[in-house]
Amino acid sequence: MTRTQESAKEHVVGWYSTGPKLRENDLEIHGYVPNPVLVIIDVQPEELGIPTKAYYAVEEVKENATQKSQKVFVHVQSEIAAHEVEEIGVEHLLRDVKDTTISTLATEVTGKLAALKGLDARLKEIRGYLDLVIEEKLPLNHEILYHLQDVFNLLPNLNVADLIKAFAVKTNDMMLVIYLSSLIRSVIALHNLINNKMLNKEHEKAEDSKPIALPPVAGS
Numbered sequence: 001m002t003r004t005q006e007s008a009k010e011h012v013v014g015w016y017s018t019g020p021k022l023r024e025n026d027l028e029i030h031g032y033v034p035n036p037v038l039v040i041i042d043v044q045p046e047e048l049g050i051p052t053k054a055y056y057a058v059e060e061v062k063e064n065a066t067q068k069s070q071k072v073f074v075h076v077q078s079e080i081a082a083h084e085v086e087e088i089g090v091e092h093l094l095r096d097v098k099d100t101t102i103s104t105l106a107t108e109v110t111g112k113l114a115a116l117k118g119l120d121a122r123l124k125e126i127r128g129y130l131d132l133v134i135e136e137k138l139p140l141n142h143e144i145l146y147h148l149q150d151v152f153n154l155l156p157n158l159n160v161a162d163l164i165k166a167f168a169v170k171t172n173d174m175m176l177v178i179y180l181s182s183l184i185r186s187v188i189a190l191h192n193l194i195n196n197k198m199l200n201k202e203h204e205k206a207e208d209s210k211p212i213a214l215p216p217v218a219g220s
Contacts, residue, residue: 012036014056018043022055022073038073054078 014037017026026038038055045051055073126148132138156163 014038016041016052019053020044020051026073037076037078039078052078052080 016039017023019040020042022038022040035056038057040053040055042051042053054076056076057071058074060070060072129138129144133140158164
């Protein structure tokens with residue numbers, strides 16, 4: 001269990017624990033501030049997104065009056081926000097965190113794949129929200145629509161000839177690098193194969209040139 005450092009400008013609202021799940025003794029710890037919030041942090045998440053879940057304790061009343069009521073955890077919706085300065089610091093921190101056991105190319109590919117999966121999840125979430133609004137299952141929120149319009153305004157206009165040419169040139173350059181890398185890898189593999197064949201042939205000649213020792217004749 002970890003508690004944040006207190007100062008005159010900070011107000012403790014709860015505590016957090018490295019989960020990934022609730023533990024039996026969490027309720028015993030859950031009481032050093034009034035109405036605290038418990039945040040469980042999964043340090044080895046298997047899904048994309050922020051690996052946190054928030055809970056608060058409520059009093060559960062038993063149907064049988066002879067039994068005492070007890071506190072239980074109830075999940076509560078939460079979100080993580082930060083000031084602009086904090087977001088810049090977190091971004092630089094995550095950018096500098098690298099696994100030295102993985103090559104640079106593998107790290108970049110993994111990062112691109114994670115980013116694309118995150119983008120796909122966000123787009124599905126936006127589509128689901130818009131579908132619910134169209135079906136009148138959710139009220140129309142103009143603030144959300146304004147933010148979506150801002151996102152669409154930031155998208156590049158792909159009908160511009162110069163932009164299309166720039167994308168084509170960039171793609172061709174990347175394909176050329178991949179083609180040259182594959183060609184060089186194939187040449188090196190062929191070179192190693194020829195060297196291996198020649199080395200084996202020299203070993204065979206050396207074995208054939210060795211004199212054969214005849215066994216001694218009995219009685220000689």
